[in-house]
Amino acid sequence: xxxxxxxxxxxxxxxxxxxxxxxxxxxxxxxxxxxxxxxxxxxxxxxxxxxxxxxxxxxxxxxxxxxxxxxxxxxxxxxxxxx
Amino acid sequence: xxxxxxxxxxxxxxxxxxxxxxxxxxxxxxxxxxxxxxxxxxxxxxxxxxxxxxxxxxxxxxxxxxxxxxxxxxxxxxxxxxxxxxxxxxxxxxxxxxxxxxxxxxxxxxxxxxxxxxxxxxxxxxxxxxx
Numbered sequence: 001x002x003x004x005x006x007x008x009x010x011x012x013x014x015x016x017x018x019x020x021x022x023x024x025x026x027x028x029x030x031x032x033x034x035x036x037x038x039x040x041x042x043x044x045x046x047x048x049x050x051x052x053x054x055x056x057x058x059x060x061x062x063x064x065x066x067x068x069x070x071x072x073x074x075x076x077x078x079x080x081x082x083x
Numbered sequence: 084x085x086x087x088x089x090x091x092x093x094x095x096x097x098x099x100x101x102x103x104x105x106x107x108x109x110x111x112x113x114x115x116x117x118x119x120x121x122x123x124x125x126x127x128x129x130x131x132x133x134x135x136x137x138x139x140x141x142x143x144x145x146x147x148x149x150x151x152x153x154x155x156x157x158x159x160x161x162x163x164x165x166x167x168x169x170x171x172x173x174x175x176x177x178x179x180x181x182x183x184x185x186x187x188x189x190x191x192x193x194x195x196x197x198x199x200x201x202x203x204x205x206x207x208x209x210x211x212x213x214x
Contacts, residue, residue, distance in 0.1 A: 009128055009200035054198075057133040073130060075198055 001026055001068040005037065009076045011051075014043045024066060030055060031062030033072060050077050084155035085138045087129050092157050092171045101153035101175040108179035110186040114170035116163050121205040127169060129160040130198040137197045141189055149185035151176045156189065158199065169201075 005020040012018040024033060030053050038045050052075040053060050066072065084100040098111055116125050142154045153175040163169045172189055176182035193199075 006130070008130055008198065009202070054133065057136050073133070073198075075130065076200065078194070078196065078198055078200060
């Protein structure tokens with residue numbers, strides 16, 4: 001199945017693109033996809049613990065199963081800032 | 084009114100969008116780009132469909148939590164020069180205490196959870212991320 005991976009801010013700069021097309025076997029979880037992305041782009045490894053996993057604009061756990069056409073986004077921490 | 088836009092925010096229209104006869108207070112917050120050494124502008128990167136969904140949820144939560152009557156949030160995407168408005172929030176309530184509280188809460192939540200990232204832009208500081 002085909003899914004789309006979106007990357008933002010620091011992650012987009014590391015990978016060099018904001019959008020990747022990824023082919024996966026049926027039943028693949030977000031966590032398994034993340035492992036594949038990290039293997040291909042090892043410079044993302046240091047960001048793993050602060051990465052937010054999102055599918056179709058909703059935050060998910062790494063065991064969420066992906067479906068054809070899903071849009072996965074790997075989000076860095078948002079800007080935050082002082083109050 | 085919930086919008087993410089690349090062009091300048093018309094503050095007056097945001098305020099007008101929350102006016103109601105049963106409101107006794109409208110609180111308006113402007114987030115503006117602050118000058119720092121070597122900073123000429125901030126670049127805002129937004130995951131727009133998710134950000135719009137989260138802003139809509141924030142408005143609903145603010146209605147339930149504070150009993151506000153109307154709430155509008157407009158955020159910039161792209162480059163905003165020093166002194167420009169990057170976000171405008173207008174909140175109408177029957178009384179000022181709810182309007183102040185809701186406006187402050189919403190802005191904190193926007194900063195905390197909405198997928199918007201900013202990068203400083205300037206002659207010597209091209210790609211520094213601002214926390």
